Every structure is written in C-alpha cells, then in structure tokens.
Amino acid sequence: MNFLQKNNIHLISDLRTISKSIVDADYSQVYVLMDENTNQHCLPLLQDALVDDEVYFFFLEVPSGEASKDLSTCASLWESLSEDNADRKTLVLNLGGGMITDLGGFVASLYKRGISFYNIPTSLLAMVDAAIGGKCGIDFVGFKNQIGVFQNAEQTFLYPPFLETLPELEFWSGMAEMYKHALISDTAHWTALKIFDKAEVTPQLIEQSAALKAEVVANDPLEKGARKKLNFGHTIGHAVESYFLQKEKPMPHGYAIAFGMICEAHISAQQNRLSLVEYDEIEDYLKTKYEFPTIPEKDFPILFEFMQQDKKNEHGSVNFTLLNSIGSAVINQTATEDQIKASLTYLLDE
Ligand SMILES: NC(=O)c1ccc[n+]([C@@H]2O[C@H](COP(=O)([O-])OP(=O)(O)OC[C@H]3O[C@@H](n4cnc5c(N)ncnc54)[C@H](O)[C@@H]3O)[C@@H](O)[C@H]2O)c1
Structure with missing residues (x-):
C-alpha cells in the first residue's frame, strides 16, 4: 500500500472500484453532487460503473462556476437532503472540480453534524489539490473560502480519463x-x-x-x-x-x-x-x-x-x-x- 492509499486516496483505472467501495460500506442512500458539465461528461462514465440494484442513488446538480460556492446553494442542498429524509448513513459523492469538492464536502460535513462524502475529482486542479487535505468551504461576503471546516473525504478516487473532456x-x-x-x-x-x-x-x-x-x-x-x-x-x-x-x-x-x-x-x-x-x-x-x-x-x-x-x-x-x-x-x-x-x-x- 503506497502513501496515498494509506490516506484513502486511490489512483484508479476502473470506476467499478468506487461502486465496490460504496456497496462494501453499506450506505443507506447515495447523493451524486455535480455541475452541468460534470453531469454531461463524467456522470455517464460513473453511472456505467455504479451498481444500482443494491444502493439508491439521487442526483443533485448546481450551476458550474465559483458563484455556486455560496451559502444559498448550501441551503438549497441541505433542503433537498432534508426533504428526502437523508439519514446519517447517507453518502455524498462529489463528482466535479474543486468547486464541487469544496461545496459538497462542506454541505456533507455540517448536515446532521456530518455525513460521509467521497471526492471524485474531475478537473486536474481538484485531482492534485482541492480534493485532498480536508479543507471544505464556501465563499462569503466577497471573500474566498471565508467559511469552512477541516473534514477529510472518506475516500478520494483519482480517475485521469475524466480529464479528456476538461477544457x-x-x-x-x-x-x-x-x-x-x-x-x-x-x-x-x-x-x-x-x-x-x-x-x-x-x-x-x-x-x-x-x-x-x-x-x-x-x-x-x-x-x-x-x-x-x-x-x-x-x-x-x-x-x-x-x-x-x-x-x-x-x-x-x-x-x-x-x-x-x-x-x-x-x-x-x-x-x-x-x-x-x-x-x-x-x-x-x-x-x-x-x-x-x-x-x-x-x-x-x-x-x-x-x-x-x-x-x-x-x-x-x-x-x-x-x-x-x-x-x-x-x-x-x-x-x-x-x-x-x-x-x-x-x-x-x-
Ligand atoms: N480545498 C482545497 O484545498 C482547495 C485547493 C485548491 C483550490 N480549491 C478550490 O477549488 C476551486 C477551483 O477548482 P477547479 O479549478 O476544479 O474549478 P471548478 O470546479 O469550477 O471546475 C472548473 C470548470 O471545469 C468544469 N469541469 C470539471 N471537470 C470537468 C470534466 N472532466 N470535463 C469537462 N468539464 C469539467 C467545471 O464544470 C467548471 O466549469 C476553487 O473554488 C478553489 O477555491 C480548493
């Protein structure tokens, strides 16, 4: 096991590794958080690999761009989780660049005092940086990352083929x-x-x-x-x-x-x-x-x-x-x- 794997960070060549991890951990439901670009380009690849007869998946989309890393987006995501009665054994899969991993990690860390999240970074920046290290936060009153927490993703999966569609x-x-x-x-x-x-x-x-x-x-x-x-x-x-x-x-x-x-x-x-x-x-x-x-x-x-x-x-x-x-x-x-x-x-x- 290399240093990254010891820290639950895995370079993978097969997305089914993620599915296996989810099934093994026995989550009650799984929310995939993405923006419209990762919905279009990355979700189809992930969905092909997800075993959905054992796990119930929900999909949440927010507009791409830094403007979504804000309190009102958090509130609407917390509303969606609450309306669906998401319990503490819920998993959030952050499928996106650093905006999504920062936002999704923050939302998961505070919902019901913290539920698990996986980071599945799809941009190069998120693969080498934003998805690693447990800093989750949002922008506030015009300042970057003004509100946030330190909370590590349960697992982080680096899948470089996602980069093929990255601008x-x-x-x-x-x-x-x-x-x-x-x-x-x-x-x-x-x-x-x-x-x-x-x-x-x-x-x-x-x-x-x-x-x-x-x-x-x-x-x-x-x-x-x-x-x-x-x-x-x-x-x-x-x-x-x-x-x-x-x-x-x-x-x-x-x-x-x-x-x-x-x-x-x-x-x-x-x-x-x-x-x-x-x-x-x-x-x-x-x-x-x-x-x-x-x-x-x-x-x-x-x-x-x-x-x-x-x-x-x-x-x-x-x-x-x-x-x-x-x-x-x-x-x-x-x-x-x-x-x-x-x-x-x-x-x-x-
Ligand atoms: N938490 C940390 O330690 C940390 C570190 C560095 C940066 N960050 C944060 O990360 C954010 C920047 O991350 P980013 O550059 O990934 O931005 P981003 O998440 O906004 O992604 C950039 C753009 O690429 C698109 N995209 C992502 N993956 C794609 C793919 N595979 N195919 C097509 N389009 C794709 C997105 O939809 C978006 O339009 C900033 O909010 C920054 O503050 C956090």
Whole structure:
C-alpha cells in the first residue's frame, strides 16, 4: 500500500472500484453532487460503473462556476437532503472540480453534524489539490473560502480519463497547482513537469503531485505550521482572484495562483532568498504558459485590502510563504507594501 492509499486516496483505472467501495460500506442512500458539465461528461462514465440494484442513488446538480460556492446553494442542498429524509448513513459523492469538492464536502460535513462524502475529482486542479487535505468551504461576503471546516473525504478516487473532456484553460489552471507543489518541495518534479508543452500530463505525475500535497497535509492537518507551505502564490493569488470575482470577470483559480507565484517569487528575490537566476527561470517558464489580465495601479489598494482579509494572517500582518530556492519554501514571512507593489508593477509592466 503506497502513501496515498494509506490516506484513502486511490489512483484508479476502473470506476467499478468506487461502486465496490460504496456497496462494501453499506450506505443507506447515495447523493451524486455535480455541475452541468460534470453531469454531461463524467456522470455517464460513473453511472456505467455504479451498481444500482443494491444502493439508491439521487442526483443533485448546481450551476458550474465559483458563484455556486455560496451559502444559498448550501441551503438549497441541505433542503433537498432534508426533504428526502437523508439519514446519517447517507453518502455524498462529489463528482466535479474543486468547486464541487469544496461545496459538497462542506454541505456533507455540517448536515446532521456530518455525513460521509467521497471526492471524485474531475478537473486536474481538484485531482492534485482541492480534493485532498480536508479543507471544505464556501465563499462569503466577497471573500474566498471565508467559511469552512477541516473534514477529510472518506475516500478520494483519482480517475485521469475524466480529464479528456476538461477544457484546456482548466487544464492549465490545474497545472499551476502542480508547479506550486514542485516549487515548494521537489526540484525533480519541477524538471519533470517542464517537459510538457501541450495540455497533457501522465497519471504518474498526477499521482506524484497529489502525494506531495497529501504528505504536507499529513504532517500538519490543521495548518498550524508546515502546511502553510502550500500557500505559496496564494496570498497575492487569492487577492487577484477575489478582485476579478468582484469585477464579475472570474479568473480560473490556477491562473490567479500562477500570477501570485510570480509575484511572490519576485518578493523572495527582493528579500535575497531566491537567486535571480531561479527567479528568472520561474518567471520565464510561467509566462510562457499563462496570460494575465491587467490590473490598473489605482486598484492596487483593493488588492491590499483583500490581502489584509486573508485567513492566513496573524496579528494584523499579511502572511506569505516565500521561496529560498526551487524546491524549498519558507513559511510565516512578511513583505513590505513597497515589495508587494514592486512585484505587481514588475509583472504587470513586463
Ligand atoms: N480545498 C482545497 O484545498 C482547495 C485547493 C485548491 C483550490 N480549491 C478550490 O477549488 C476551486 C477551483 O477548482 P477547479 O479549478 O476544479 O474549478 P471548478 O470546479 O469550477 O471546475 C472548473 C470548470 O471545469 C468544469 N469541469 C470539471 N471537470 C470537468 C470534466 N472532466 N470535463 C469537462 N468539464 C469539467 C467545471 O464544470 C467548471 O466549469 C476553487 O473554488 C478553489 O477555491 C480548493
């Protein structure tokens, strides 16, 4: 049994593995939560593999997009579960990207003080990141993941063939989190990822990236210390994501994180942690993969405001994870407003 399997995370090549797990655990009923895209593209594959003569399945669909990760969607899902008298032996199957795994995990964790859920991530981002590590939450009053819990999925199944229908933009969004895992902890993984020009990656690299996340999480499940490494790129990335959400021009999560990683690598270099050679390598590479929208300098204060609200902050100062080198991160760092501004100006002016 490998490290992922010990943590109930399984790379599978046959969806019947999921069906077997459900039947063995003897759930009273099973709700499949999805959005219209995963309903159309992923449910047919899953349904072919589900044994439905022993288990009663219900299907719940919410509109795709970050806007569904909100309290009103939770309320309507809790209403559906209540109307159907879903009991505590009910299972929720989260079939979708990170929006669905975050939302479904949160809804399941609070319904009747918690029912089980399986994550069946269908986007690359969810396979290597969102579906792993037990953070479930929703956005609130304009802030990302403002309300949430730590609750692990009972089981998580990674089935890479789902990626065949994933739009290319979403593929690159997921690659950003893979690059992050490499930059914070594994130089060899960074080198291995850099050989892919096109929107493709092997199941083995997906498994490795998922394992890099799972290992960090296993050492610090509640993010008291080492898990903060995973926040590299996220202080500025989340602010940028929230900014474009507010402007009603949502930016894919991974694109915002790629933006944040370049800025936070720039801050690492300004603080003489990261060498300029390695900074250039990161910046040059990420810029070949991602195009970023512009943000006028007059709007920087809005970004600072979002950074001030970040959940990672303690004692009023904005918290950063920075890089010492490719493959090595340092947590609990601060940056001056000038350093942050310089990184944003540098990226946006280039
Ligand atoms: N909990 C965590 O630790 C964690 C970590 C990272 C990100 N997240 C969250 O994850 C979310 C982003 O995840 P995401 O990028 O997967 O977004 P998403 O769930 O919105 O999916 C992106 C798009 O791809 C579509 N899609 C997904 N799988 C598909 C498939 N196989 N075929 C066709 N279309 C498919 C979706 O319908 C959606 O339109 C954000 O809400 C972010 O905050 C959470």
